[in-house]
Amino acid sequence: MSGAARKKPIEEVRRRELIEGAYRVFLEHGLGGLTTARICREAGMSPGLLIYYFKSKDEVLFWMVRHANRVIMDEVVRRMKAAANRWDRLMAIVSGNFPADLFDRNTANAWVSFYAAAAHDAQLARLQTLFHRRLASNLASCVDPLLDGAELARFTLGIGILIDGAWLRKGAAGVEMTSADAIGLIESHIRCSLGEVGVARLRQMPS
Numbered sequence: 546m547s548g549a550a551r552k553k554p555i556e557e558v559r560r561r562e563l564i565e566g567a568y569r570v571f572l573e574h575g576l577g578g579l580t581t582a583r584i585c586r587e588a589g590m591s592p593g594l595l596i597y598y599f600k601s602k603d604e605v606l607f608w609m610v611r612h613a614n615r616v617i618m619d620e621v622v623r624r625m626k627a628a629a630n631r632w633d634r635l636m637a638i639v640s641g642n643f644p645a646d647l648f649d650r651n652t653a654n655a656w657v658s659f660y661a662a663a664a665h666d667a668q669l670a671r672l673q674t675l676f677h678r679r680l681a682s683n684l685a686s687c688v689d690p691l692l693d694g695a696e697l698a699r700f701t702l703g704i705g706i707l708i709d710g711a712w713l714r715k716g717a718a719g720v721e722m723t724s725a726d727a728i729g730l731i732e733s734h735i736r737c738s739l740g741e742v743g744v745a746r747l748r749q750m751p752s
Contacts, residue, residue, distance in 0.1 A: 560598050560608075562588045567609040568616075572651055575658035579606060603668075610659060610672055620644050621683070625752075632747035635687035638680070639731050642708050643724035653716035660709075680705050690750060691743050700738060707731045 566588030570579055581602050585592045599605045621641030628634035663669040681701040692700055711727035714720055736744055 556598060559590070559594065563590065563595060563598060563605060564608050564612050566590075567605050568612050571609060571613060571655050573655075575655045576606070576662050577658055579609075607668055607672070610669065613655075613659075614672070614676055616647070617642060617644065618679070625683070628752040630748050630752055631687050631690070631750040632744055634752045635684065635735065635747065636728075636732060638683050638687070639704070639708070639735075640724075640728050642680075643711070643727050645724045648712075648715060648724040648727070650716055650720075653712045656712055657716050677705060680708070687747065688739070688743075691739060691746060703738070704731065704735065707734060 563584060566586075567579060567584045569587050570583045574583065579602070581592050581595055584602075584605060585595055595602065595605060599608075618641075621638055624637035624641045625634055628637045659669065660673070663673040681698075684701040684704055685697055688700060689697060708731065711722070711730070715722055715727070739747070
């Protein structure tokens with residue numbers, strides 16, 4: 546086995562450890578608290594190794610945000626695969642965005658800090674747009690037999706805003722809202738938007 550072949554897996558492991566370390570710092574301190582020293586301390590590495598495995602802290606930040614979103618998306622996909630019909634699939638997308646073990650004030654404020662940073666950082670803004678498009682596409686795949694065109698776009702945008710809004714509200718001081726509360730509020734909105742006839746139709750359609 547060549548030296549390059551032996552080295553590549555080690556590099557991948559170290560990069561993953563740094564990304565996951567950055568993710569843990571992000572959850573505790575938000576984007577503003579993502580310092581090289583904190584990331585490396587969390588990953589159990591010396592600061593010089595971050596620059597060895599990444600071009601800059603900004604590159605770590607980019608991959609960390611992708612990882613943070615992937616944590617939630619993996620939960621969404623897991624629940625979608627278990628859905629028996631279109632309604633279950635739709636609610637799997639909503640509930641997957643609020644994992645009970647992640648829906649806390651620190652995590653909420655970390656995502657708020659990402660949204661604030663994306664307003665001034667083109668690379669983060671592209672990631673934000675990608676996340677929104679993926680969510681809209683998943684939602685549309687559930688209700689496209691009922692809605693199309695402007696109605697469909699309005700529906701997916703509305704659910705996206707409610708999901709973001711629940712996370713934003715969770716970050717506020719003194720707010721007592723569980724993941725079940727957030728899911729229930731969005732489900733109520735969906736039922737009002739589609740009507741009971743629409744919900745019944747989705748229940749009859751295989752996932």
